[in-house]
Amino acid sequence: MTATHKKIPYSILELAGVSSNTTIEQTFKNSLDLAQKAETFGYNRFWLAEHHNMISIASSATAILIGHIAGGTKSIRVGSGGIMLPNHSPLIVSEQFGTLGNLYPGRIDLGLGRAPGTDQETAHAIRSDRMKSVFKFPEEVRQIQQYFSTENRISKVRATVAEGVAVPIYILGSSTDSAHLAAKQGLPYAFASHFAPGQLHEALNIYYNQFQPSKYLKEPYTIGCINVIAADTDQEAERLSTTMIRMMLGVLTNQMDYMQPPIKMTQELKQISQDPTFQRMMKYAFVGSKSTVEQQTSQFLQDTGVNELMVACYVYDHEDRVESYRIFSDIMKEKQLVSL
Structure with missing residues (x-):
């Protein structure tokens, strides 16, 4: 593989x-404020995840949140990262995103996943x-494609607000199963390497090798998700x-709590962050100053060759989180080393 410099689109997973x-009200206001600032920072997309009972x-x-963000911004693409399709009717999803596509033409993305986005008891509820x-x-992905097609006008069941509306579909995944599907259907592919990195490289290889061009996409397109906490110094980023660390510990021990204020790094927290289970989950968590995060990001791009980066940021204070995203945008506006 030959190394070269090129600009990589960068986006936010919220x-x-x-x-x-x-x-909760202030949280939604903060999300909108972040999206508005991300627009000025040069971010490509602002995707919102689907989670329940957390x-x-x-x-x-x-x-609903996608509509809130799109209505308060001007140009940034807004979408789902993703809609967990087994939780929903394909017809209702098509009507919702067809409506969004009409309200905000050319700015709405529909990312689809198959995980529940919650625990099994809540998923059943x-x-x-x-x-x-x-x-x-x-099959349900294809149903949504059908509802968005102009050909569906002759069908008995229609999502009239979606027909002919340009809302691109992305397949989301955290395993190799999704890679086969995205490749077979010729759709762009986003991998959840920010929390499930184990099968990232195998999934990307499957997708690249099996990709079949479609009317939606002529060449493979991949998005890799990472965690970033950037600050003025490595020490400050470590504190943030x-x-x-405490949030992810809550996920691993099924003891979820609100995000807690940052504290000075303790020996106990260092041990938690170095635990093999935590390391496997947070392999692509880039924490540090601008230069530190730049090195880690460049290595990720070289190793994966993804077309776009999607960034999550778990930081307690809103202004600190905005600043982390600003620093990352500065990194991405400069040259990056990627593998082709």
């Missing part, structure tokens, strides 16, 4: 994280027959990362 001193994450009504849809995921 979970609407709820800090311990912040209301005290520290407020992005549960994803389509969302949709008791969701496992049937899990196995029908490829204590919020993320």
Whole structure:
């Protein structure tokens, strides 16, 4: 592979994280403020995740939040990272995103995944027959494509607000199963390497090798997700990362809590962050000063060759989080080393 310099689009994955001193209302205001600033920083997309029954994450009504963000911004693309399709009817998803596509033409993305975005008990409460849809995921993706097509005008079941509306579909995944599907259907592919990096390289190889051009996409297009906490110094970034460490510990131990204020790095937190399970989950968490994060990001781009970066940031204070995204945008505006 030959190394070369080129500009890589960079985007944001927003979970609407709820800090311990912040209301849900303020959390949504912070998300919009971040999106507005991200627009000025040069970010390409602002995607919102779908999660349920998690005290520290407020992005549960994803389509509504997408409308909130799109209505408060001017040019940045806004979408789902993603809609967990087995939780929903393909017809309703098509109507929701067809509506969004009409309200904000050329700015809406529809990322689709098959995971529940929650625990199994909550998943059952969302949709008791969701496992049937899990196995029908490829078919339900095609149903959405059909609802968005102009050919569907002759069908008995129509999503009239979606027909002919340009809302690109992205396949999201954290395993190799999604890679096969994205490749076969000729769709762009986003991998959740920010929390499930284990099969990243195998999934990318499958996608690149099996990709079949389609009317939606002529060549493979990949998005790699990473965590970034950037600050003026490595020490300050490490301090800010204590919020993320404690949040992820809550995920691993099923003891979720609001995001907690950062504290001085302790020996106990260092041991947690160096635990093999934590390391596997947070392999692509880049924490440090601008130069430190730049080196880690460049290495990730060389190793993966992805077309675009999607960045998550678990930081307690809103202004600190905005600053982290600003620093990362400065990195990406400069030259990057990537592998082709």
